[in-house]
Amino acid sequence: MPPFTPRPTFPPLLSLPRSYYLGHHAAGLTKMKTLLASIDLIVECRDYRVPLTSTNPLFEETLGERARVVVLTKRDLGVVGGGGKVERERDQLLRTLHHPTPVLPTTTTSRPSIRALLSTIHTHATAHARSIAGARVLIVGMPNVGKSSLLNALRSVGVGKGKAARTGDQPGVTRKVGTGVKVKGGVEEFGGGGIYILDTPGVFIPYVPDATAMLKLALCGCVKDGIVPSETLADYLLYQLNLRDPSLYAEYSPPTNDVAVLLEGVARRTGRLVKGGQADMEGAAGWLVQRWRNGVVGRFVLDDVSEEGVRAWKEGRGQEGMSGNQLRKMEREERRGRGRVVAGGGS
Numbered sequence: 001m002p003p004f005t006p007r008p009t010f011p012p013l014l015s016l017p018r019s020y021y022l023g024h025h026a027a028g029l030t031k032m033k034t035l036l037a038s039i040d041l042i043v044e045c046r047d048y049r050v051p052l053t054s055t056n057p058l059f060e061e062t063l064g065e066r067a068r069v070v071v072l073t074k075r076d077l078g079v080v081g082g083g084g085k086v087e088r089e090r091d092q093l094l095r096t097l098h099h100p101t102p103v104l105p106t107t108t109t110s111r112p113s114i115r116a117l118l119s120t121i122h123t124h125a126t127a128h129a130r131s132i133a134g135a136r137v138l139i140v141g142m143p144n145v146g147k148s149s150l151l152n153a154l155r156s157v158g159v160g161k162g163k164a165a166r167t168g169d170q171p172g173v174t175r176k177v178g179t180g181v182k183v184k185g186g187v188e189e190f191g192g193g194g195i196y197i198l199d200t201p202g203v204f205i206p207y208v209p210d211a212t213a214m215l216k217l218a219l220c221g222c223v224k225d226g227i228v229p230s231e232t233l234a235d236y237l238l239y240q241l242n243l244r245d246p247s248l249y250a251e252y253s254p255p256t257n258d259v260a261v262l263l264e265g266v267a268r269r270t271g272r273l274v275k276g277g278q279a280d281m282e283g284a285a286g287w288l289v290q291r292w293r294n295g296v297v298g299r300f301v302l303d304d305v306s307e308e309g310v311r312a313w314k315e316g317r318g319q320e321g322m323s324g325n326q327l328r329k330m331e332r333e334e335r336r337g338r339g340r341v342v343a344g345g346g347s
C-alpha cells in the first residue's frame with residue numbers, strides 16, 4: 001500500500017456562514033464603552049489554540065486607549081505536557097508581536113499560571129489606576145474563550161473564594177456585563193483597597209472574511225454548535241489531525257482523507273447508530289469535535305504562529321470590521337477583476 005498522504009490544503013467552502021454577531025454581543029460592547037471611563041485595565045482573552053484568529057478588532061476599536069494585558073486561555077488544550085522548544089518560540093513570537101503589552105498563557109487549573117496573571121494585573125492596574133481606593137478591570141474576549149472561568153480562577157487564587165461567574169461549554173453563557181468581583185484585597189497601593197474584575201459577554205467579529213478562520217473559531221467553540229455543520233467541522237478537524245499524526249484517531253479508523261470513513265468508524269465504535277444500523281454521522285461528528293475540544297484527540301495550535309504566518313495574518317487584518325455588505329461587494333469586484341484577467345489572458 002502506498003504511504004498515506006494528507007491533504008495539503010482544505011478545500012474552500014464558499015457557502016460557509018461567516019457571521020455570529022448577536023444582539024447581546026453588540027449590547028455588551030456598547031455597555032463596555034460606557035463603562036470605559038471607570039476602567040483601569042483591560043484583560044483581553046484569546047484562545048491559545050487560535051492566538052491570532054481569536055483576536056477581535058472590535059476590542060481595539062472600542063476600548064483601544066486603555067492599558068491592556070493579553071491572556072492566551074486554555075493553554076492545556078494547545079500543548080502536550082509542559083511543551084518544549086517549539087512552544088517556547090511560539091510564545092516568544094507572540095510576546096514580540098504584542099510588545100509592550102504583556103502576553104500570558106493560562107490554564108485555569110494551573111495555579112502558577114493564574115498567580116502570574118494576578119501579579120501582572122496587580123502591577124498594571126496599580127500603574128494605571130484612576131482611583132486611589134482600588135482598581136477596576138474589564139475582562140473581554142470572543143465567546144467561550146474562558147473569561148468567566150478565568151475570573152473564577154483569579155478569585156480562587158487571589159481571595160480564596162469560590163465560583164462567582166457562571167461558565168459552560170457553549171458560547172453565550174454570560175449575556176450581560178457584570179458588577180465587579182474582588183480578586184485581590186488589601187492592596188498596599190490602594191491603601192488596603194482591592195482589585196475588582198467585571199465579567200463581560202463574549203463578542204464575535206461582525207463578519208469573518210476568511211472561511212478558514214471561521215472554521216477554526218467554530219472548532220474551538222467560539223461559535224454555537226449548529227451554525228457550522230458538525231460534519232464540516234469534523235472534516236476540518238480531520239484535515240488538521242492528518243497534518244500532525246493520523247494515529248491520533250487510530251481507535252476509529254485507519255489514516256484517511258475521507259471524513260465519512262472516519263465518522264463511520266466513530267459511530268460504530270461508540271454505538272452512534274440510527275434505525276437500520278446506519279451510522280449517525282452528525283452525532284459522531286459532534287462527539288468527535290467535542291473530544292478534540294476536551295483535549296482527548298490531540299492537543300495543538302491551529303494558527304500558524306511563525307514569522308510568515310504572523311505576516312500573512314497581519315495582511316489579512318482590517319477586513320473583519322467591514323460589514324457583510326461591504327465584504328460581499330469587495331468579493332464581487334475581486335471576482336469580476338479575476339474574470340477580466342482571465343478573459344484578457346485568453347485573447
Ligand SMILES: Nc1nc2c(ncn2[C@@H]2O[C@H](COP(=O)(O)OP(=O)(O)OP(=O)(O)O)[C@@H](O)[C@H]2O)c(=O)[nH]1
Nearest residue numbers: 107108144145146147148149167168172173174202
Ligand atoms: N481545558 C480547559 N478548559 C477551559 C479553560 N478555561 C475555560 N475552559 C472551559 O471553556 C468553556 C468556556 O468557559 P467560560 O468561562 O464559560 O467562557 P466565557 O468566555 O466566559 O464564555 P461566554 O459566556 O460565551 O462569554 C468551559 O467549558 C470551561 O470549563 C482552561 O484553561 N482549560
